[in-house]
Amino acid sequence: MEAAVAREADLALARRAAAGERDAQRTLFVAQRATVHHALYRILGSNHELEDLTQDAFLAIFRALGSFRGDSSLARWCQTIAMRTAFAYIERRKPPSIDLALVEDELASDEDTRRVVQLREATRRLYAALDRIEIKQRVAFALTVIDGRSLAEVAQITESSVIAVKTRVWRARKQLARRAAKDDVLASYLAEFEGGER
Amino acid sequence: MNPKLGPPAVEPLSDVTWARIERDLWSRLDTAPVPSPAPRSWRPWIVGGLATAVAIVLVILARSRGDTETVQVAQETVPTRMVSGAGPSALTYGDAHITLEPESALVMTQDPITTTAILERGSAWFSITHRKQPFVVMAGDAMVRVVGTRFRVTRMADHARVEVERGIVEVRFRGTEYRLVAGQHWSSGETTAVIEPPPVIEPPLVIKLPPVIDPPTKPATKPLPPTPLQDPRATFERLSALEATDPSAAIAGYVTLANGSDRWAELALYAAGRIATDRRDARARSLLDTYLRRFPRGANADDARELLGHLKGLP
Numbered sequence: 001m002e003a004a005v006a007r008e009a010d011l012a013l014a015r016r017a018a019a020g021e022r023d024a025q026r027t028l029f030v031a032q033r034a035t036v037h038h039a040l041y042r043i044l045g046s047n048h049e050l051e052d053l054t055q056d057a058f059l060a061i062f063r064a065l066g067s068f069r070g071d072s073s074l075a076r077w078c079q080t081i082a083m084r085t086a087f088a089y090i091e092r093r094k095p096p097s098i099d100l101a102l103v104e105d106e107l108a109s110d111e112d113t114r115r116v117v118q119l120r121e122a123t124r125r126l127y128a129a130l131d132r133i134e135i136k137q138r139v140a141f142a143l144t145v146i147d148g149r150s151l152a153e154v155a156q157i158t159e160s161s162v163i164a165v166k167t168r169v170w171r172a173r174k175q176l177a178r179r180a181a182k183d184d185v186l187a188s189y190l191a192e193f194e195g196g197e198r
Numbered sequence: 199m200n201p202k203l204g205p206p207a208v209e210p211l212s213d214v215t216w217a218r219i220e221r222d223l224w225s226r227l228d229t230a231p232v233p234s235p236a237p238r239s240w241r242p243w244i245v246g247g248l249a250t251a252v253a254i255v256l257v258i259l260a261r262s263r264g265d266t267e268t269v270q271v272a273q274e275t276v277p278t279r280m281v282s283g284a285g286p287s288a289l290t291y292g293d294a295h296i297t298l299e300p301e302s303a304l305v306m307t308q309d310p311i312t313t314t315a316i317l318e319r320g321s322a323w324f325s326i327t328h329r330k331q332p333f334v335v336m337a338g339d340a341m342v343r344v345v346g347t348r349f350r351v352t353r354m355a356d357h358a359r360v361e362v363e364r365g366i367v368e369v370r371f372r373g374t375e376y377r378l379v380a381g382q383h384w385s386s387g388e389t390t391a392v393i394e395p396p397p398v399i400e401p402p403l404v405i406k407l408p409p410v411i412d413p414p415t416k417p418a419t420k421p422l423p424p425t426p427l428q429d430p431r432a433t434f435e436r437l438s439a440l441e442a443t444d445p446s447a448a449i450a451g452y453v454t455l456a457n458g459s460d461r462w463a464e465l466a467l468y469a470a471g472r473i474a475t476d477r478r479d480a481r482a483r484s485l486l487d488t489y490l491r492r493f494p495r496g497a498n499a500d501d502a503r504e505l506l507g508h509l510k511g512l513p
Contacts, residue, residue, distance in 0.1 A: 022224070025224075026220075029223070037208070037210075041208045041209070046209060054211070055226070062227060119206065148205070192202060
């Protein structure tokens with residue numbers, strides 16, 4: 001019942017926004033901006049172009065709103081477009097020519113600061129490694145393993161089957177493990193993400 | 199390394215960044231509005247889109263000014279933002295000569311067909327000449343222009359004003375088009391008041407403007423079959439507006455538009471298939487099949503496949 005009400009609300013908002021009503025567009029933007037930004041961030045990591053990409057994603061959302069039929073929630077639909085935006089960005093971006101320097105930041109003495117620095121370094125290495133694997137595998141890994149979404153959910157966002165997502169995650173893990181063999185920091189961090197996908 | 203670092207935290211964007219994203223987003227939407235699937239309803243906020251709707255195509259005639267700094271800007275496909283400080287700035291963008299008055303900001307974008315200027319604030323003078331008839335005589339410091347136009351656009355918050363010094367300018371506002379010739383001005387606050395102009399002595403200049411969005415008070419009209427003379431985008435938008443009131447006519451119009459070979463043909467063919475699917479029209483499968491044969495990697499190819507999948511599941 002609640003789902004039906006939410007679907008009707010999503011559809012009504014999407015129709016008004018697609019018709020060009022700026023207040024509806026603004027409502028949609030405010031409601032979905034965190035969702036869109038989160039999806040982009042998970043796939044791309046910290047990125048200086050995230051601001052532009054968020055804007056691009058919303059532009060794509062508003063241009064495609066006419067095709068929203070309420071088959072999924074508006075949030076899920078926006079995540080799919082954010083995923084496509086990230087995908088297109090990775091595709092057009094030149095791959096990094098050299099590996100990021102695997103030099104650790106100097107570790108601070110107090111425990112909290114130390115942990116922040118370690119996490120930052122581990123994250124940097126993880127996304128550097130993700131930069132070097134196939135895009136679909138990267139997206140599947142980022143959303144399923146890093147973000148902790150279920151396979152079914154990621155299948156819906158990426159418009160794929162559950163089997164396809166599972167296979168991509170498996171391949172991504174293999175690729176990353178190969179890179180982690182030469183990188184203890186990455187290996188240690190990846191070990192945190194081991195475990196069965198839901 | 200410590201045993202558990204946890205997943206990387208998503209760094210939030212600041213309020214200032216969100217405000218900037220939102221502002222730029224509306225600006226881009228105003229420049230290239232979303233094709234609307236239903237007739238638009240009146241909202242006072244349309245005024246907000248006005249100033250950027252005065253986005254105008256430029257072609258050039260350069261004219262130097264001694265009291266301004268001149269900057270050459272190469273033709274680009276990425277947006278270029280120009281901001282003036284306490285004094286005016288003059289610059290050349292492609293074929294256009296622009297004088298930005300103090301405390302003004304302008305964003306220029308360009309695609310292979312259209313150059314668009316978005317005035318963010320303040321005023322700017324634009325000097326343009328017809329690309330095919332460039333003819334300038336220089337005599338010392340004097341420059342003689344043969345064909346062209348020169349006009350000024352001012353934006354103050356949601357209000358815009360256009361003044362034409364020479365040539366012809368078309369202004370489109372809330373679905374209504376105003377044609378200004380030398381000596382005329384137009385303001386969003388007095389949309390019907392245009393000063394009578396002196397006689398026009400210059401040939402008309404074709405200026406490409408953003409697509410027409412019919413005002414909400416107009417009843418929906420059946421589209422004419424598109425011809426090569428009609429703007430496919432405008433036709434597409436009229437058909438989009440027609441979908442809600444007369445879907446059969448919309449399908450017919452889309453099918454006609456789909457006979458072309460540009461991206462509007464692609465969008466039209468998919469739209470026809472989509473409406474036909476919604477209406478359980480017998481042509482739906484054929485339209486979607488045709489779409490996928492013609493545009494297997496088209497923007498709506500995934501959606502078309504999904505719709506076909508639904509259709510195949512139907513009795």
